Amino acid sequence: MDLELMINSLPKLLNAAVITLKLLSVSLIIGLFIGLFFAILRLNKNIFINRFAYGYSYVFRGTPLLVQIFIIYFGLGQIEYLRSTVLWVILKEPYWCAIIAFALNTGAYTSEILRSAFQTIKPGIIEAGKSLGISNKVIFYKIQIPIAIRQSLPAYGNEIILMMKGTSLASTVTIMDLTGVAKYIISTTFKPIEVFIVAGGIYLFMTFIIHNVIKFLEKKYSFN
């Protein structure tokens, strides 16, 4: 064990962890909106809208995240027509390709989590709102969404942790995130065990923080 290498690589890896957190937070925020949008579509009675939303979540939950990144990064980069459009400004950058893949992936899972949360809301609660003369819109935003979010907290916490670990795939498209920098250090020192232990420790620490924040929120918004 090369303890000196472990200590020396810690600051570099912590710096890289900031990139990882950036990737995670940006894709989670975009993914949450995508997820909410598709969850609402899933609740729609129109069969085409419903099937469309189901198809999206089916495709993105049914294929590996790595494949999704490669299709968006290397695949779309091969289409000559696309390179002449304004879209290329975004798709040219590895960072945005990764964000798009992560957001679409987490959006698919989030839509499923939110859909099931909406469906567990007891009809009585909505009827109570109606009997008080509250409009459908207000019931949706002030009653259904808050309850659904509370219901989905435990599952969504899991999704955040899974996504956090998923961001390590950003290193496959040249992004120097935590895993990318760890691999870079290994490529010059040839000592994978030491460096990956430190990198793994940082991932574990981030999981610990996320886990506790979710637990705190669960308690704070507990129904009891």
Next chain:
Amino acid sequence: MMNIFKKTIFSVLFSLLIIGNVNADKIKIGTEGAYPPWNSKDASGKLIGFEVELAYTLCRYIGQQCEIVEQDWDGMIPALIMRKFDAIMAGMSITAERQKAISFSQGYADEVASLAVMKGSDLEGMDTPEGINLTLGGSGVKKTLKTLTGALAGKTVCTQTATIHQNFLESGDVGKINLRTYKTQDEVNLDLASGRCDVALAAAVAFTDYAEKSGKPVVLVGPTFSGGAFGNGVGVGIRKDDTELLKAFNKAIEKARKNGDISRIATKWFGFDASM
């Protein structure tokens, strides 16, 4: 019932023992299989290339059976150290940095590195000599590096990770550039063609091979590079404590060179004699 169970376990263990012994006599050689013409794979997934053919030739001279195994480039040296295989033949240049971790046989081949761009790039027609040797140095080399520093400023330069090419680009010889590193040379080629990379650096032959096979208008620009960060030719990488195997490979390379095997195989795969 118990008896059958015992017998099964015994025979499985016994066969494992035999398999283990057979493998112990074979020299395992690690290669990347993604760096043509040095080493690559054919359509059926079989490893082919200059080093694959050379490896079997060298093993014949050593008088031992060989098995060639595939390993991702960025984990090549760690995998050797962790005994996943006994030798590296993967277009790996002999550099001082790598020699801190492993030993190298004498070089068996060498070829120059070059920058490449897509046709129509403003880097075409750079005013530089045909080739520079960084070990020799001198005013000519300095002037060329200065020209390159100016030309590469603000450009996205792409290369494979953990290579001599990355070492050179990070050495500061061409100033501060926007460097992007990829896991394989294939991915570098793809992003050069897509326009994500303004310019790429690799073995010159890696680009000409790609241009020929893909039909993409990839052109070499600037000088060819050798010496300095580019190392002293390509050799067989071997664990430091494996001195017997190192000796055996050195002897085999000498014999193969004398008999003209290396230059024959090199000419077949490179189109020119890259042996040394």
